[in-house]
Amino acid sequence: MTPQRATGPAAPGPVRRPDRAELAAAADRTIPDVIGPGLTVLFVGINPGLWSAATGWHFARPGNRFWPALHRGGFTPRQLHPSEQYTLPGYGLGITNMVARASARADELTPAELVAGARTLTGKVTRYRPAWVAVVGVTAYRIGFARPRAGFGPQPEPLAGARLWVLPNPSGLNAHFTPQTLGAAFGELRAAVTGHPPSPVG
Numbered sequence: 001m002t003p004q005r006a007t008g009p010a011a012p013g014p015v016r017r018p019d020r021a022e023l024a025a026a027a028d029r030t031i032p033d034v035i036g037p038g039l040t041v042l043f044v045g046i047n048p049g050l051w052s053a054a055t056g057w058h059f060a061r062p063g064n065r066f067w068p069a070l071h072r073g074g075f076t077p078r079q080l081h082p083s084e085q086y087t088l089p090g091y092g093l094g095i096t097n098m099v100a101r102a103s104a105r106a107d108e109l110t111p112a113e114l115v116a117g118a119r120t121l122t123g124k125v126t127r128y129r130p131a132w133v134a135v136v137g138v139t140a141y142r143i144g145f146a147r148p149r150a151g152f153g154p155q156p157e158p159l160a161g162a163r164l165w166v167l168p169n170p171s172g173l174n175a176h177f178t179p180q181t182l183g184a185a186f187g188e189l190r191a192a193v194t195g196h197p198p199s200p201v202g
Contacts, residue, residue, distance in 0.1 A: 017062075018054035026053035026102055033096040034058065034085050035128055040092030040193060041075075042130040042162070044121060046099065046106040046140040046169065053102030057082035058095045059170065065182050066136065066170040072183025074190045074198070096124060098140050106171070111143050118144035125160040133162045134189055137169040152185065154192065165189050 018026070031048050043066075051061035059066035060082040071079040076091060088094060098117035099109050121144075125133055135141040142150050155164040167185055168177045177185070187198035 018051065022054045023050045026050045027104070029053040029102045030100040031056050031058065031102070033094065033124075034088050035094040035096055035124065036089050037128050039089065039094045039128065039130040041132045041134055041189070042094045042096060042125065042128070043167075044133060044135045045095065045097045046137045047097050047109060047117075048100075048102040049171075050102055050104050052082075055082065057085055058097075061171075064170055065177075065179055068179055069170055069182040069186045072179070073186025073188075075186065094128075094130065096121065098135070098137075098144055106137070106140065106169070109140075114140055114144035115146075122160050125162050130162050132165060132189075132193055133159050134165045134167050136167045138166050139169075141166050153188065163192075165192070 027050060029048070031052055035042065045058060045066075048058065049061050049064075051064075052058055054060075067080050067082060070076050070093075075093060080087065085095065098121060099113045100117075100120075101113075103109065121133075138150060138152060142148050147155075150166060152166050152168060155166060158164055167189065168174060168182060170177075170182055184198070191198040
């Protein structure tokens with residue numbers, strides 16, 4: 001299944017921001033996956049942040065660059081708002097996480113949680129059979145899958161039959177990547193998925 005490029009609906013209007021108390025109450029919550037059978041690419045975050053847990057939307061914190069990178073890389077016809085996450089399967093895309101519980105920072109997770117999360121992810125991939133799995137965070141991948149030398153890009157081993165790719169963490173805390181270089185990294189994945197040269201959006 002190839003991601004579609006059809007023009008989507010107009011972007012949503014302003015969305016209310018969770019307040020400090022709502023964010024504090026969101027710690028350790030879980031949010032539903034955006035997943036279904038036969039996806040082209042299943043993106044795998046590290047774990048939900050507090051903004052995501054408070055809203056129910058993946059990569060929801062202002063400053064997180066997942067949604068811009070998804071668009072810059074050519075996966076969506078425009079930049080989607082996190083509240084539009086359930087339109088992703090229409091493009092052949094889905095989202096899950098290595099670890100289900102929310103935290104303020106990914107470095108609050110223990111190695112044991114990441115190892116257990118890798119096993120859970122393998123079970124999801126076995127069940128839903130995406131063609132590609134893209135883990136968004138190389139450190140979490142290295143720990144969870146015991147691949148200490150893994151780098152970005154395609155991985156030599158499949159995951160439960162899916163081709164495996166590692167992308168940079170799009171968190172605003174990751175200063176090693178700009179919006180442009182993140183978009184280029186996502187564009188490389190899309191080029192591998194479609195078999196066409198990358199043509200990232202500006």
